[in-house]
Amino acid sequence: MTPPMSALIDEWRSHLALARRRSLHTVRAYVATAERLTEWMEDMDGRSPDRAALARLTASDLRAYLAGRRADGIGNSSAARELSALRAFLRFAGGEGHAPPPVRGPRVKPGVPRPVSPDEAVALAQDIAETAKDDWIGARDWAVLLLLYGAGLRIGEAMGLTGDILPLGETLRVTGKRGKTRIVPLLPQVRDAIDDYLALCPYAPTPKDALFRGARGGPLSPALIRRAVQGARQRLGLPERTTPHALRHSFATHLLGRGADLRALQELLGHASLSSTQIYTRVDAAHLMDVYRNAHPRA
Structure with missing residues (x-):
């Protein structure tokens, strides 16, 4: 990962922990998603992405990325969480007013908690x-x-x-x-x-x-x-x-x-x-x- 992208990931981590006050578990999950996306982009293009490359991502790109994750074995719930993390990261990377490409997430049936007696x-x-x-x-x-x-x-x-x-x-x-x-x-x-x-x-x-x-x-x-x-x-x-x-x-x-x-x-x-x-x-x-x-x- 190039220094500019590494710096962006560090900014993302700090933003989640300090500005958004997310839990440690959420910060780890969202940062891991951002890292996976940038690594996938590097594999696709043969070069490390920058903010401009992130801004150029299309809905088809995100669907292709998610298809790869589904091939790794993640289910609907995990794919939906991954997409939510992607949207948040791309909004952050693009700056104020930037909207990530619209991608419909998988339908997830809410689970019912099972209490103990x-x-x-x-x-x-x-x-x-x-x-x-x-x-x-x-x-x-x-x-x-x-x-x-x-x-x-x-x-x-x-x-x-x-x-x-x-x-x-x-x-x-x-x-x-x-x-x-x-x-x-x-x-x-x-x-x-x-x-x-x-x-x-x-x-x-x-x-x-x-x-x-x-x-x-x-x-x-x-x-x-x-x-x-x-x-x-x-x-x-x-x-x-x-x-x-x-x-x-x-x-x-x-x-x-x-x-x-x-x-x-x-x-x-x-x-x-x-x-x-x-x-x-x-x-x-x-x-x-x-x-x-x-x-x-x-x-």
């Missing part, structure tokens, strides 16, 4: 806490999982909590995607779990440091929680859909099933659009159909 959620958290190598680590993991299930936090949001939330009250201020903050109720059981963890943790909480610490005192990595959940899932014989994020889905689905208002649920989850929350109405309908099929003599 309350008993499964509790069993999962208990197993992880009981098999931890230290009591304070078990208390930590228990508190994290209760935050996901009891308050509907994303795992990144839980990892982003710092000591300035202390002392705990009846609500918790959470910073979600794109720096958006929201207030979520804190159940007594969740508050007690965090307090128990803090009482056992060998690292004193400070306002600016991560609330949840790793074994050596640094910020807890989400990957450790995911691995712990995977191990407990295998030990308990739970389905593969039992992930940390499934606990958030369960929070939403169980609240909706108990009569929660959709708008209120949108606020609790931190969804920018109500359409993101409406998927849980389909989850609840799916659960009702499962009950019907299992219980009705004519089903």
Whole structure:
């Protein structure tokens, strides 16, 4: 990659992380897409592209690029995400007022989140806490999982909590995607779990440091929680859909099933659009159909 194009990719990375405040995962994915596109253009033309070459890309060019990606084995959902990243990068590279060539993306049927039952959620958290190598680590993991299930936090949001939330009250201020903050109720059981963890943790909480610490005192990595959940899932014989994020889905689905208002649920989850929350109405309908099929003599 030539220095000018390398510089453009670096600008794109900074723009996503700082100006757009995208998550680390999104930044990596969008930058990887930009790099794949420029490498594909170099393979096609025999020379490294520049901004002018990016601006000359046609709809046929983008369709050819996506066809190559589909040949690599990506599905409709991945192709749709790739196209979205391409459009964003080309708008950025072209400057204000530049519109990328119109390309219709593949049709993607929205997936329905599969929640875990309350008993499964509790069993999962208990197993992880009981098999931890230290009591304070078990208390930590228990508190994290209760935050996901009891308050509907994303795992990144839980990892982003710092000591300035202390002392705990009846609500918790959470910073979600794109720096958006929201207030979520804190159940007594969740508050007690965090307090128990803090009482056992060998690292004193400070306002600016991560609330949840790793074994050596640094910020807890989400990957450790995911691995712990995977191990407990295998030990308990739970389905593969039992992930940390499934606990958030369960929070939403169980609240909706108990009569929660959709708008209120949108606020609790931190969804920018109500359409993101409406998927849980389909989850609840799916659960009702499962009950019907299992219980009705004519089903």
